[in-house]
Amino acid sequence: MKERYYLVREDILPEAIIKTMQVKQLLTTGDVKTVHEAVEQVGLSRSAFYKYKDGIHLINHLERERIVTISIDLVHHAGMLSKVLSLVAGLGGNVLTMHQSIPLQGVANVVISVEISRISEELNEMLEDIKGISGVKRVHMIGQG
Incomplete structure (x- = not known):
């Protein structure tokens, strides 16, 4: 709907x-x-x-607000989610919501909604930066509002 x-x-x-x-x-x-x-x-x-x-x-x-929803598959290692959240915050993004699934076969899916009106670079660059984190298997933007 x-x-x-x-x-x-x-x-x-x-x-x-x-x-x-x-x-x-x-x-x-x-x-x-x-x-x-x-x-x-x-x-x-x-x-x-x-x-x-x-x-x-x-x-x-x-x-003023621009919100994106991003799905990320992370290898199940301590500190992986923290690395992603730190990168987003460091670029000026504000995580509004977050849901992490239970890891299956060593990979957990995380879906975050991020307010991006103050990020210091283009959205595609932020997504590429997230992809560049060791242990990130997949990054996919679900929606943008």
Whole structure:
């Protein structure tokens, strides 16, 4: 199913959506340290926050963010994932989500979503740098948004 987006005036949004955005802003500005503190402050349940947090963004934030999802097959050796994450961070990428499978036949698949609006080189160069890490078997970009 293709994702669809709508531009909606704040005054017609359900209260839980508005409070979710307030929680995100509190966390972003550092006014609170934890999700627990933020949801208590705005009067929202944690489950509602986690349900809506990835689906609501300020328009000006969406304009700046570029997010890619990358699938990487890594040899199962200590420190492999750390090398990849360090390289991405060193280039200015911000890992938003990460999922690692259990290694099968000595190889684990890792899928990371990376915010790349501040990376110091072209996306293809970053992918090539990841491929160049010893122990990386395959790098494939799944999606870009």
